[in-house]
Amino acid sequence: MNHATLSVSHVTEYRYSTRVELAHHVAHLTPRGSDHQIVDRCDLRIDPVPSELRSGTDSFGNVRSYFSIYAPHELLRVEADSRVRVLDRFPRLDAAASPDWETVRDSLHYRAKMPYVPASEFVFPSPFVPRHRELAEYARASFPAGRPLMQAAIELMHRVHADFRYRPASTEISTPLLEAFRARTGVCQDFTHVLIGCLRSVGLSARYVSGYLVSAGAPGRPRPIGADASHAWASVFCPRLGWVDLDATNDAIPRQRHVTVAIGRDYSDVAPLRGVIRGGGEHELAVAVRVGLSPAPTQHQDSGHPCV
16 A cells, blocks of 8 residues: 655754753654554654653553653753654545434433443543534534535534634634634644534544644645644544544645644643743743655664654
8 A cells, every 4th residue: 555654853942041950741752653654763862861761652542751851951852753654544535425423423422231432532521622502503504414424524624724714823722712713713723623622512523633744735735734843633533434534724634744643632632742840930942843755764773762
């Protein structure tokens, strides 16, 4: 099966106004392995060198790295370099052949003595994504009775893309979803949270996907929105098909130019880097991401820590 080999460089730097005495951090920087995404390598370089470093798998199946720095420092640099092979999961997606959305919605309800549907945990509100009447009302224009789920979800993605304006730095991750929804403005996290909130508010399962985009546009197409930074998109559960990704920021179904890093209920589950520090004062943050098509993988040697 044809695949695209992609190389990813993600560099994060924190510059502190005063010395950090002690730091504990958790990172989601390792691309997620699956049947349609093979991780050939992932190297993690951290400066200062951590006093402790370990990796594990969280409850969603993501690779999560923990590190602690006991040495005083005024600069933290974290660099993750990866190479992945990405396959197109749905080269011939037939949205009209998916089950009607009400049947799927009803199957996600709890029923005594009936089999548990794992996807149902993504129906509920989460820290950054409420279920709300306004979101349901907006979504229902795409969800008339009896409509196939994927036809409805794809149209909803089209509408979010058309109705909302992408504007860098217009919101922060702490901006409430409903505030971004009413302003019809935001960044990729807002587009994704809105799409997830609309799907959940009509009773469907939707989850948050963090990752990256190939920096250059496909031949004959404009450069994608959200390249050269961490990106995000939604995923909706559909029986027979499984989880189907929807990138409302770019009005696209992710295929071979998206790299999946982690999945969760919303951004709070999959932040690329977060931590607790003692000291530091004010800080400046700089992030640089580059994703490109790569030659076929060869044997790799590196002095960095493997991400897994």
